[in-house]
Amino acid sequence: MSFSPNVCSPTLLGSALLSVLLLDSCSAPAAPAGPPPTIGPDSTVQVAAGTQYMRGPVHRFFWGKHYRKLWATPVEAPVFNLRTAVPGGLTPVQEGGSFQTKNLRLVDKNGVQYVLRSVDKDATKALPEGLRDGPIGKLMKDQTSVINPYGAYIVAPLAAAAGVYHTNPRLVYVADDPALGEFRQSFANALYLFEERPEGDQRTVGSFGRSAKVESSRKVFTNLVTNNQHRIDARWYLRARLFDMWLGDWSRREDQWRWASFPGAGGATVYRPIPRDRDHAFFKFDDGVFTHIIGWVKSNYQSFHQKIRLADVEGLNRAARPMDKSLLVYLTAQDFQQVADSLQRNLSDQVIHNALALWPKAVYAEAGGEFTENLRGRRQQLPAVAARFYELLAQDVEIPGTDAPERFVLEPTGPGLLRVSHYSLHTGRPDSLVGQRTFNYRQTRSIKVFGLGGNDVFELRGLPDHRFAIGIYDGAGQDLVELKTTTDVAKAHTSVTVYDSGDGNTIRAAKPVKVETYVPAATEFDAAGWLLRHRLF
Numbered sequence: 001m002s003f004s005p006n007v008c009s010p011t012l013l014g015s016a017l018l019s020v021l022l023l024d025s026c027s028a029p030a031a032p033a034g035p036p037p038t039i040g041p042d043s044t045v046q047v048a049a050g051t052q053y054m055r056g057p058v059h060r061f062f063w064g065k066h067y068r069k070l071w072a073t074p075v076e077a078p079v080f081n082l083r084t085a086v087p088g089g090l091t092p093v094q095e096g097g098s099f100q101t102k103n104l105r106l107v108d109k110n111g112v113q114y115v116l117r118s119v120d121k122d123a124t125k126a127l128p129e130g131l132r133d134g135p136i137g138k139l140m141k142d143q144t145s146v147i148n149p150y151g152a153y154i155v156a157p158l159a160a161a162a163g164v165y166h167t168n169p170r171l172v173y174v175a176d177d178p179a180l181g182e183f184r185q186s187f188a189n190a191l192y193l194f195e196e197r198p199e200g201d202q203r204t205v206g207s208f209g210r211s212a213k214v215e216s217s218r219k220v221f222t223n224l225v226t227n228n229q230h231r232i233d234a235r236w237y238l239r240a241r242l243f244d245m246w247l248g249d250w251s252r253r254e255d256q257w258r259w260a261s262f263p264g265a266g267g268a269t270v271y272r273p274i275p276r277d278r279d280h281a282f283f284k285f286d287d288g289v290f291t292h293i294i295g296w297v298k299s300n301y302q303s304f305h306q307k308i309r310l311a312d313v314e315g316l317n318r319a320a321r322p323m324d325k326s327l328l329v330y331l332t333a334q335d336f337q338q339v340a341d342s343l344q345r346n347l348s349d350q351v352i353h354n355a356l357a358l359w360p361k362a363v364y365a366e367a368g369g370e371f372t373e374n375l376r377g378r379r380q381q382l383p384a385v386a387a388r389f390y391e392l393l394a395q396d397v398e399i400p401g402t403d404a405p406e407r408f409v410l411e412p413t414g415p416g417l418l419r420v421s422h423y424s425l426h427t428g429r430p431d432s433l434v435g436q437r438t439f440n441y442r443q444t445r446s447i448k449v450f451g452l453g454g455n456d457v458f459e460l461r462g463l464p465d466h467r468f469a470i471g472i473y474d475g476a477g478q479d480l481v482e483l484k485t486t487t488d489v490a491k492a493h494t495s496v497t498v499y500d501s502g503d504g505n506t507i508r509a510a511k512p513v514k515v516e517t518y519v520p521a522a523t524e525f526d527a528a529g530w531l532l533r534h535r536l537f
Contacts, residue, residue, distance in 0.1 A: 214258050419438040
């Protein structure tokens, strides 16, 4: 069967499948983009981010209103001048971007890097070429309207108040500027966000903590495996993650972060997170028949409403779950509540008002009232969201070591309680505590401890409550697993399994502790598997 543009009959529209394919052609035509505005030096322009997203009533009914009005609303933006944007000017050096955003990297005379990030997006890059210009590609491109084109613009002042590191995007219009050189055709005549690129020496940038060395997730996670002298500031990371939830930003995969490094005690390096790429903050998806259905199936596609769905906190955080499980493992429920309470106090009504006031007047007139109510409502939920977030992470716990020698002590401290202590082993001086946490079987059903590399020690000071499923994974190196107890355990009931990869370990733990041979999988914390687990290869 072949389809043509003249098949907008009620019979065809009655089919959900054909609606998926045809609604784009049955809707009102997109408004023409029009010629680029006439531009003088250092001038401003009135331009809309995407008039093509204004669709007819049938299309909006099935595929959502989203932020279509904002995309079609003309705003005033300064014309970006590469010669005067920073002292000494900027030179474009590299085109990049994700599946959706088009980026242009710029460098100043001192080697400091900046980036232009396209306001308009194109998710069809993720499709095979043959599908990009067809009905599926057109529909996928149309759904760019779920993104608030000016959302990232207000995140910086909100993050500053929240105590979260941030970039400082400025809305600019890039004209047909000869200074773009080889990138002129691809980047001219469009709206962009211009911001610092968080990498390298950032001692002059307060919103990056004035860190002398900002690094990528791949580099930082590689360092975290090496030894426990490299550590994440877990409370800073938790603050950033709760801030993500407040914004409704569900796309927080590993590459959406950079890390500011600072010297810690005893020669350690401490990393604090710099969230970047706020394209999915304030996501609005569930206001069409089909998108509403998809939103229930894909629970990570959560819309920015006045209330956060507590039942779907897991979905909201699915993209960042591997990072959350690794980096927050030693924080307690009290830590989660303290950070949530602090965040709630910092995000006052005045902070919200001042941030929204930075929007262009036409944007504020359209969305200011809605955003004020939504941000206030979601702020009140932060303690409850933090509690639910903690509960989800506490259910199945994974404790990673490093490739350096370490000692893990598992010690029952009462009925249904188990304390896990993680130490760094040193020659000639006492072991140093890396992290410690007490688990309750009412919250936690399984605990896995991964030694990774090095000659590690796993010490069981008594048998854990049988309601915990305990897994000890040796990793590389010649490890010692030892059960230390003065009581007869032959008839005791426990659920401890030692996973022995067979590389010369010493296991001094008789029944009821089980020993199983295994080959480490790439999804586990066996050195290179750490990076595979975190999708950084």
